[in-house]
Amino acid sequence: MTDDVAIEIRDLDVTFGVERGESNVVRSVDFDVYREETLGIVGESGSGKSMVALSLLDAIPEPGTVSGEVTYYPETGDPVSVLDLDPEELRRFRWEQVAMVFQGAMTSFNPVLSIREHFRETLQDHGYDVPEGMERGREILEQLYLDPDRVLDSHPHELSGGMQQRTLIALSLLLEPEVLLLDEPTAALDLLMQRSIIDLLREIRATFDLTLVFITHDLPLLTKIADRMAVMYAFDFVEVAETDQLLYHSAHPYTRALLSTTPDLTTPPGEIRTIEGNKPDPVEYISGCSYHPRCPMDEEKCHSVEPGLTTVGPEHEASCHYHGDVADNVPIRNKPRGGVDE
Amino acid sequence: LGGSGSDSEAFVYAFGRSPTEVQFNIFRQSNFAHSLQDQTHHYIAKGDITGNVWPDLPTSLSTDGNTLVIEFPEDYSWWSGDDLTAEDYWTYLEIRRLQDPEASHIKDNVLVDDYTIERTFKGNVSSDLMRADLTDQTFGKLTTPRWIYKEYLERLQDATTQKERDGVLDDLRNMQIPIDQLSEEGLGNGPYKVVDWSDNDTAFELYEDHPLAEQTNVKQVRLVSELATENIRAMEVNNELDMYPEGLIGEVDRDDYPDNLQNWKEIDWFRMQKITFNWENEHLAKRPVRRAITHALDLHPMVDAAVEAGLVGKPPALQTGIRSSIHEKYLGKGWVDQLIEYPIEADEAGAVEQLEKAGYTRENGTVLDENGNPVEFTFLTNDGQFQSSTGVVVSDQLESFGFGMDVTTVGSTDYYQRLEQYDHDMWWIWHVAAALWHPTSYFSNDFYGVEVGDPNSDSETGVTGIPFELEIPSEVGAETTDGDSVTIEPAQLMTDLPVASSQKEVKEITRTLVQWFNFDLPNLTWIEERNGSWGDVKAYDFPSGDEENVKLDMDRPGETALMHCWIDRAK
Amino acid sequence: MSKPLLSMEDVTVEFNSHDGLLDAFSDEDPVRAVDDVSLDIEENDVVALIGESGCGKSTLGKTAIGAQRPTSGSVSYRGQDIWDAREGRGEVRVPFEEIRRSLQIIHQDPGSALNPNQRVLTSLMLPLKRWQPELSYEERQERILTLLEHVGMSPAEDFVNRYPHQLSGGEQQRVVLVRSLLVNPDVILADEAISALDVSLRVEMMDIMLELQSVFDTSYLFISHDLSNARYIAQQADGRIAVMYLGRIVEAGPVDEILENPQHPYTKVLKWATPELYEDVEADIPIREIDVPDPTDPPSGCRFHTRCPKARAACRESHPESYGVGPDHDSHCFRSDETHDYWESEPLHD
Amino acid sequence: MTFTFVLYQSMPGGPAEAMRAMILAESGQVGGSVDLNLLNQMVEHYANVNPDKPLHVQYYDYLHSLIVQGDMGTSIYQGEPVLDLILQSVPWTMFIGVYALALGYTVSLFLGAAMAYKERSLFDSVSSIGVIFLNSVPYYIFAIVLVYVLGIEYSLFPIDGRYGTFVDPGFTLEFMGSVVWHATLPVVSMGILATGGALTMRGNAIRVLGDDYVRVAELRGLRRSRVAMQYVGRNSVLPLYTQFMIGIAGVLSSTVVVEEIFAYNGMGKLLYDAVLLHDYPVLMGTLLVFTTITLLAIYIADLTYGYIDPRISTGDSND
Amino acid sequence: MTETDELDFEELFDDDTEREPPSRSARLKRTLDLTVLAPLRIALHDWRAVVAGTILLLYGLMGTVGVWLATKPSSGDYPKLQGPFQELAYPLGTDLYGRSILDQIIYATPDMFRMIFAGAVVAVGVAAVVGLLSGFMRGTAIDAVLMMLADIIITIPGLPLIIVITAIFQPTNPYVVGVFLGVDMWPGLARTVRSQVLSIREESYVEASQIMGLPTPSILRRDVAGQLMPFILVNASLTSRRVIFESVSLYFLGILPFTTYNWGVLMNLAYQENALTRSELLPWLVFPMITIILMSFAFVLLSQAMDAIFNVRLQARHAETIDEEEVTG
Numbered sequence A: 001m002t003d004d005v006a007i008e009i010r011d012l013d014v015t016f017g018v019e020r021g022e023s024n025v026v027r028s029v030d031f032d033v034y035r036e037e038t039l040g041i042v043g044e045s046g047s048g049k050s051m052v053a054l055s056l057l058d059a060i061p062e063p064g065t066v067s068g069e070v071t072y073y074p075e076t077g078d079p080v081s082v083l084d085l086d087p088e089e090l091r092r093f094r095w096e097q098v099a100m101v102f103q104g105a106m107t108s109f110n111p112v113l114s115i116r117e118h119f120r121e122t123l124q125d126h127g128y129d130v131p132e133g134m135e136r137g138r139e140i141l142e143q144l145y146l147d148p149d150r151v152l153d154s155h156p157h158e159l160s161g162g163m164q165q166r167t168l169i170a171l172s173l174l175l176e177p178e179v180l181l182l183d184e185p186t187a188a189l190d191l192l193m194q195r196s197i198i199d200l201l202r203e204i205r206a207t208f209d210l211t212l213v214f215i216t217h218d219l220p221l222l223t224k225i226a227d228r229m230a231v232m233y234a235f236d237f238v239e240v241a242e243t244d245q246l247l248y249h250s251a252h253p254y255t256r257a258l259l260s261t262t263p264d265l266t267t268p269p270g271e272i273r274t275i276e277g278n279k280p281d282p283v284e285y286i287s288g289c290s291y292h293p294r295c296p297m298d299e300e301k302c303h304s305v306e307p308g309l310t311t312v313g314p315e316h317e318a319s320c321h322y323h324g325d326v327a328d329n330v331p332i333r334n335k336p337r338g339g340v341d342e
Numbered sequence B: 001l002g003g004s005g006s007d008s009e010a011f012v013y014a015f016g017r018s019p020t021e022v023q024f025n026i027f028r029q030s031n032f033a034h035s036l037q038d039q040t041h042h043y044i045a046k047g048d049i050t051g052n053v054w055p056d057l058p059t060s061l062s063t064d065g066n067t068l069v070i071e072f073p074e075d076y077s078w079w080s081g082d083d084l085t086a087e088d089y090w091t092y093l094e095i096r097r098l099q100d101p102e103a104s105h106i107k108d109n110v111l112v113d114d115y116t117i118e119r120t121f122k123g124n125v126s127s128d129l130m131r132a133d134l135t136d137q138t139f140g141k142l143t144t145p146r147w148i149y150k151e152y153l154e155r156l157q158d159a160t161t162q163k164e165r166d167g168v169l170d171d172l173r174n175m176q177i178p179i180d181q182l183s184e185e186g187l188g189n190g191p192y193k194v195v196d197w198s199d200n201d202t203a204f205e206l207y208e209d210h211p212l213a214e215q216t217n218v219k220q221v222r223l224v225s226e227l228a229t230e231n232i233r234a235m236e237v238n239n240e241l242d243m244y245p246e247g248l249i250g251e252v253d254r255d256d257y258p259d260n261l262q263n264w265k266e267i268d269w270f271r272m273q274k275i276t277f278n279w280e281n282e283h284l285a286k287r288p289v290r291r292a293i294t295h296a297l298d299l300h301p302m303v304d305a306a307v308e309a310g311l312v313g314k315p316p317a318l319q320t321g322i323r324s325s326i327h328e329k330y331l332g333k334g335w336v337d338q339l340i341e342y343p344i345e346a347d348e349a350g351a352v353e354q355l356e357k358a359g360y361t362r363e364n365g366t367v368l369d370e371n372g373n374p375v376e377f378t379f380l381t382n383d384g385q386f387q388s389s390t391g392v393v394v395s396d397q398l399e400s401f402g403f404g405m406d407v408t409t410v411g412s413t414d415y416y417q418r419l420e421q422y423d424h425d426m427w428w429i430w431h432v433a434a435a436l437w438h439p440t441s442y443f444s445n446d447f448y449g450v451e452v453g454d455p456n457s458d459s460e461t462g463v464t465g466i467p468f469e470l471e472i473p474s475e476v477g478a479e480t481t482d483g484d485s486v487t488i489e490p491a492q493l494m495t496d497l498p499v500a501s502s503q504k505e506v507k508e509i510t511r512t513l514v515q516w517f518n519f520d521l522p523n524l525t526w527i528e529e530r531n532g533s534w535g536d537v538k539a540y541d542f543p544s545g546d547e548e549n550v551k552l553d554m555d556r557p558g559e560t561a562l563m564h565c566w567i568d569r570a571k
Numbered sequence C: 001m002s003k004p005l006l007s008m009e010d011v012t013v014e015f016n017s018h019d020g021l022l023d024a025f026s027d028e029d030p031v032r033a034v035d036d037v038s039l040d041i042e043e044n045d046v047v048a049l050i051g052e053s054g055c056g057k058s059t060l061g062k063t064a065i066g067a068q069r070p071t072s073g074s075v076s077y078r079g080q081d082i083w084d085a086r087e088g089r090g091e092v093r094v095p096f097e098e099i100r101r102s103l104q105i106i107h108q109d110p111g112s113a114l115n116p117n118q119r120v121l122t123s124l125m126l127p128l129k130r131w132q133p134e135l136s137y138e139e140r141q142e143r144i145l146t147l148l149e150h151v152g153m154s155p156a157e158d159f160v161n162r163y164p165h166q167l168s169g170g171e172q173q174r175v176v177l178v179r180s181l182l183v184n185p186d187v188i189l190a191d192e193a194i195s196a197l198d199v200s201l202r203v204e205m206m207d208i209m210l211e212l213q214s215v216f217d218t219s220y221l222f223i224s225h226d227l228s229n230a231r232y233i234a235q236q237a238d239g240r241i242a243v244m245y246l247g248r249i250v251e252a253g254p255v256d257e258i259l260e261n262p263q264h265p266y267t268k269v270l271k272w273a274t275p276e277l278y279e280d281v282e283a284d285i286p287i288r289e290i291d292v293p294d295p296t297d298p299p300s301g302c303r304f305h306t307r308c309p310k311a312r313a314a315c316r317e318s319h320p321e322s323y324g325v326g327p328d329h330d331s332h333c334f335r336s337d338e339t340h341d342y343w344e345s346e347p348l349h350d
Numbered sequence D: 001m002t003f004t005f006v007l008y009q010s011m012p013g014g015p016a017e018a019m020r021a022m023i024l025a026e027s028g029q030v031g032g033s034v035d036l037n038l039l040n041q042m043v044e045h046y047a048n049v050n051p052d053k054p055l056h057v058q059y060y061d062y063l064h065s066l067i068v069q070g071d072m073g074t075s076i077y078q079g080e081p082v083l084d085l086i087l088q089s090v091p092w093t094m095f096i097g098v099y100a101l102a103l104g105y106t107v108s109l110f111l112g113a114a115m116a117y118k119e120r121s122l123f124d125s126v127s128s129i130g131v132i133f134l135n136s137v138p139y140y141i142f143a144i145v146l147v148y149v150l151g152i153e154y155s156l157f158p159i160d161g162r163y164g165t166f167v168d169p170g171f172t173l174e175f176m177g178s179v180v181w182h183a184t185l186p187v188v189s190m191g192i193l194a195t196g197g198a199l200t201m202r203g204n205a206i207r208v209l210g211d212d213y214v215r216v217a218e219l220r221g222l223r224r225s226r227v228a229m230q231y232v233g234r235n236s237v238l239p240l241y242t243q244f245m246i247g248i249a250g251v252l253s254s255t256v257v258v259e260e261i262f263a264y265n266g267m268g269k270l271l272y273d274a275v276l277l278h279d280y281p282v283l284m285g286t287l288l289v290f291t292t293i294t295l296l297a298i299y300i301a302d303l304t305y306g307y308i309d310p311r312i313s314t315g316d317s318n319d
Numbered sequence E: 001m002t003e004t005d006e007l008d009f010e011e012l013f014d015d016d017t018e019r020e021p022p023s024r025s026a027r028l029k030r031t032l033d034l035t036v037l038a039p040l041r042i043a044l045h046d047w048r049a050v051v052a053g054t055i056l057l058l059y060g061l062m063g064t065v066g067v068w069l070a071t072k073p074s075s076g077d078y079p080k081l082q083g084p085f086q087e088l089a090y091p092l093g094t095d096l097y098g099r100s101i102l103d104q105i106i107y108a109t110p111d112m113f114r115m116i117f118a119g120a121v122v123a124v125g126v127a128a129v130v131g132l133l134s135g136f137m138r139g140t141a142i143d144a145v146l147m148m149l150a151d152i153i154i155t156i157p158g159l160p161l162i163i164v165i166t167a168i169f170q171p172t173n174p175y176v177v178g179v180f181l182g183v184d185m186w187p188g189l190a191r192t193v194r195s196q197v198l199s200i201r202e203e204s205y206v207e208a209s210q211i212m213g214l215p216t217p218s219i220l221r222r223d224v225a226g227q228l229m230p231f232i233l234v235n236a237s238l239t240s241r242r243v244i245f246e247s248v249s250l251y252f253l254g255i256l257p258f259t260t261y262n263w264g265v266l267m268n269l270a271y272q273e274n275a276l277t278r279s280e281l282l283p284w285l286v287f288p289m290i291t292i293i294l295m296s297f298a299f300v301l302l303s304q305a306m307d308a309i310f311n312v313r314l315q316a317r318h319a320e321t322i323d324e325e326e327v328t329g
């Protein structure tokens, strides 16, 4: 993996004012996305994954506020401070540099416009050449196993969920962005379609030299595409590592719990465990380690001292005071076949 | 907004219906068409406030036995240029007669020459009544150019059976003369001819060939149709009208109206208003109850309320059923003085006294009948104009006296339909049947008059429960029949009155009816109206009526003046 | 073998896309959501039904519990035809009342399975009142509270007075589960009962279901489109997995059989599509066509032939019947019949 | 239609009585009196227009001539073919009706959208109250107030008639101007019938603004104007579309009162007068046309809804 | 139910039996809190509900206590055509006959309420019944016939229809008038109710209730009607406004016969007497207008607030017997 950073996030905070008080849904996140890597972000529902992604486009919905720094380093040209762009610059930045495929494609299209119109207006509003752009669009659609003529002439509701999702991916690639954010692009789909899309994305990533950020709570699926994985818990990243490293040598108890709660076809049922406890509340602030209320190795220190991400290995960071002891205390539920536990 | 501003030349006034809605075939009148015909065609005869009938268009109406001779002037013409002759009117008279020659009271109409008609009645009719026969607001105008109606007359003459005649009449009634035809073919004969019209206005121009045209310097006239617009009063207040042909500026309006608008002619109008008592109601069938009601009511607030709604008038001093201005002519002064005088103001004690005569009592402000049940009446009125006011005042007064009152108010079209179903105890209707100061118009046997019913029917009482035969004291002014009494048949008398053979008979019948009315109070008259015309007296010179050859003491003095070219623009 | 608890024979369900008056004139083809399916559920059994979206799983499930009337075929509970019982046809040995109570459902979306205007207590009281009117209010409440605590919702007193929106998804689903269990059913149709839950909660929910099964002796018809979940619950209960494709069951058998020895190419594809945490990336997509064909106009013959990597001309011709490939293991694929014409016919390529 | 036929037949009193009553009422209003005998004779004639055939025969006759000859009969009162009367008045009513509807809805839609964009702002709350208030003012009261303020007190607008007196109908500027001038007050008073649309629009727009596709459109870097029109505008107007078409029925109904207040000779007035006069043929005719227009509007709404909203391919948007 | 099942149950329930059942009064208190007090508390938090409630309360008082306090207006009570705000006896001035305008307005109130009540009950009641029926019988002949009937009435322009109906029957009883007005209003509502029912029927909790074998009336009442309630009440409120509008317009046009006071009647009389050009009559026209507008304003506001009042989310927040902290989801 290169050290060529595409997006640099520093001290990112996202807050919502809600009735009960401040809802802090992203908390002082520092993070880098490398160029042309595929980064997978996992975490339970509501942990702030989408908010991080939206921050990259300065698109936190009202009434949320975002603070901190998001710097985008284009392949050529000067770095862009995303959160400081003026509205017109931001408009051009979105989709031309960084595009995003939203959770739930069925609701991402304007129901009254045909797909062709969606493509055309995107090209027009970004000042691209329309015929040329449409031609590129058709090629992308074909790559995604779609019949361009049929799809372009359809209205969104005439396409099945899987087709919509692929069409949305095609639309996101239309302006040849450098970074593509995918927020649970497959959550609403069948396994078969999910898996197929993952495969298609892998192909496309190669063709377009894309940097992919892939958000999901489906761990097994993510391992099939991600080069690097980041685990979010309680509105911050708790562990970041290359995929294999994370799978076999995870250094955070939450990551390990997550790994053992995921059923698959081979693990004996008895080894699948559940995570006890409730998910964290964005309004309340948990002092010390945010995971300590649910952590089996919870110690005094965890209540008061915030661990912070620390390097635990090459390209591997985790935020646990006792990351060294994790492997013994929180067993990963099955013996990894490929890896060797040191 | 039109008004006199836009065509300041024109003399603007308001009356009647929309010109595009009416049509001018007099046999198929609809939409209140006569309101416009008043401005386009001359009247034959008009009554005046003294009860006399005068020729309007004709030069004379003379009688001789059963024959009435009508002579027409020779210098009039239709707007088309055709001479206006006696034949035009004769055609109308004959069509009317031939509708049902048997039933007609006319023997024949003879066209003596181009300008003379001899009209002979079947029975003996007083000369007044013969003349009065020609007056009518709706039908008493010369509106029938002979060349249009001749065809129908000939067919009627040829017809032998009633069925054939009805067929002709149906055709006649289906024929229409809309305003464009009237204007294009010149079918009018007034001094101002129609030149243009819209939904709610008609423009007239002085018809120079009219013999009276030279008398006036008003060349253009514009008639705003009163029934087609909503803003007449706004126009009046904003000084956009030059005349209102029928109606006075009442006290209540005086302050709102500009000073240049003044009543220039006031008359004692023929119209009265009354409340009808339905004798079908067991209480109202009793004379003392009717008298008690009369005592209980104060007529002044009723009149005041009507005045508030724009009426002008005062309560009648006596309950005679006819207008006081013709008392002398038909009753004689001394005779009138003997009649029973009912109070005009409320007289509670008198009312209670009357009630007691019927065995009724008033306890704790409630009138109870002889069985001790409260006495209740239903009252029907409509929501228009002064009628609702009266309804309110009457019912409030009676209620506070102690009668239970249940007032139903309906829209005016519904009102007249409901009225004739006689399903209420009291209601409200004006009291006069024709624009004539003559007993026949008050004692007409219909709801305008003192309705009793058809005397030839089999039943003993008419629609309103009034017996066909009843007793009244022989002595004028007696309050009971305890003394000498006579039996009279009011319904029959009212049928006889219009065909009375002599002035004497007219008077006799009238006296009997007046005595009955005064004794029995079948209705209660409560206002004698005044009328007249107002106008912009600064901009125009209106006749006062005292001038030579000017006769204005009749209905609609404004129109009369206009149609005789008596109005001039002030110099 | 004794009579199955619930048995479906040659069940077919068709839907007309419209059923208004005017539509009598439209000649739209009906959707055959379930096509000639037979399936048995035993006492204390777990049958996991899997397949892609729209393949008719819910329809089949609802037909099984008597909530959907089959167009043809029969559904019987303890040998009694449900619809006969309902309409009082023939000799009714098991009254419909009892059938109604014995077959219950848990919906996919717990949020919409609870009346949003009713407090949890009311929602739970009503069925209990209906089926055990002899209980007093206190007794009913007692049972409800006990059961709620049993599924880990304590203090139960606190939960019962909440409205559904005041519960988390997992809690809502537990309430729904409790509600169906309160009437003591024999079969519960769990229609995607866990799909809407957070990943970390799914296993927990399945554990609760399994635990209560042991208490109540209930059978589950567990619908899922996720093979790993289906496997989890079915394997725990020693149940079976049935794989559905476009209205038909293409393969059914014991869990291990299906997983270790899948016969039907579609089952294999599903297996491929279920990613394993610790497994290397496989090469290519093993289907010829990503999208499911239009269910209103399903392919002829074997319905999977349009996507099947192993399809041959014969697959277009006729529908493969059931081939027993092991104990209790059936597959509807010609490949299970070594003598079939299939082997002679041309492979289909695009 | 059958329904109305039966209804009208059951009205008490025939056309003749009604007409007689009408003339009586008017003579009472203008003053004077009428010779009852002559009036009765004349009016009797009208009673004969509808011979006493059994109802079903009359109904059949009516239907037959209507469908076969397109003949709606002749007005008992005016003696003109009903069709002519209707053809003369329909354009006027349609003119003020459509004008009012278009104006009312345009204003309310834009207002509603503006309120949604500024949700919870001062503008939003003030306008909301304003709209709710307008919604509580019956259109006829609004009409009266307009008449009073603009017509009478300030004489800014004519308060009756369809066009200026003696302005000759034709394609002249004068005529057109006069027509628009005269239509202003009726149109504005009927226009407030549409103000309810502003609140619906506001609600829709707020909902649409929260929809994913609007957020995605922003993420896609589309121009604001396009998002506003094509995304928010179009999608929030859509649900109003049928309401708008059905609104035609409401507006047509209101013409009965409004045309009466403004003495505007259109269908509403024709119908109202026909009710008063029991002029059955006109009544049936106007009601038929009213109903047809409404039906047509609903039908058009149904048909075109598919074009406007591609999600609806068939015509059952009524559901 | 088999033996073993029973046993399991008992076992399970024997686990802990020392639970104290809530007392009857506590239950009552809770029910009261949830069904009455919570909505009330929301209403008090919603300015629209407060304003609407206050106005309607005033009208209610006017129609009850007011009638009792005010003198029955009678002509000649006071000097006529007095301006407003001059005398305590006739705060809004007097009319042409010297009746207090306020008294007349007050005396018209009970009948107005009767009319509104009848109209709303008929319109909303019929609509609810028809909508429920045809929603539940979707696709059957009953559904088709009912919807056809509704469609027919929808297409006949309402006001003319009412004019004709009232011309035939000439009703004077306020209830009857209300019923006639309601007749025109139910179809649109019924259609909407139907489509709501159709979508509620799709909700899985209705299916669940059916599968649990709950009796249909109970399902209708709890699952369907409960959901429809806010909608129905909102429409009852809006229908009330329409009843006011239409009845007043009929009285104003002089189509309905009237026996007593009505705001439309006052307007009609004043208008007929040329109130627009006679300034001394204006109060007679204007105050009834204001009365009408204010009352319909209250109803419109109420309809807006109704959504909030019947929102269980808000209800839950305002109920005291549910503790709020642990609210998730």
Ligand SMILES: Nc1ncnc2c1ncn2[C@@H]1O[C@H](COP(=O)(O)OP(=O)(O)OP(=O)(O)O)[C@@H](O)[C@H]1O
Binding pocket: A016, A018, A023, A025, A043, A044, A045, A046, A047, A048, A049, A050, A051, A052, A061, A062, A063, A064, A103, A217, A282
């Ligand atoms: N508009 C909002 N107002 C208040 N809180 C919000 C809003 N949008 C999101 N949140 C909160 O922000 C937190 C993070 O949300 P986010 O959407 O990033 O979660 P996520 O990890 O993407 O979850 P999921 O996997 O369900 O998509 C959640 O607790 C959510 O409740």
Ligand SMILES: Nc1ncnc2c1ncn2[C@@H]1O[C@H](COP(=O)(O)OP(=O)(O)OP(=O)(O)O)[C@@H](O)[C@H]1O
Binding pocket: C015, C016, C017, C031, C032, C033, C051, C052, C053, C054, C055, C056, C057, C058, C059, C060, C225, C295
């Ligand atoms: N009530 C209905 N009317 C018409 N068609 C229906 C109806 N219910 C289901 N269908 C159709 O029947 C087919 C099978 O539907 P079903 O809901 O059983 O699928 P499923 O396998 O449960 O899908 P999912 O995984 O999406 O729930 C689908 O094509 C669906 O469109």
Ligand SMILES: [Mg+2]
Binding pocket: A049, A050, A051, A103, A183
């Ligand atoms: Mg998310």
Ligand SMILES: [Mg+2]
Binding pocket: C057, C058, C059, C191
């Ligand atoms: Mg399903």
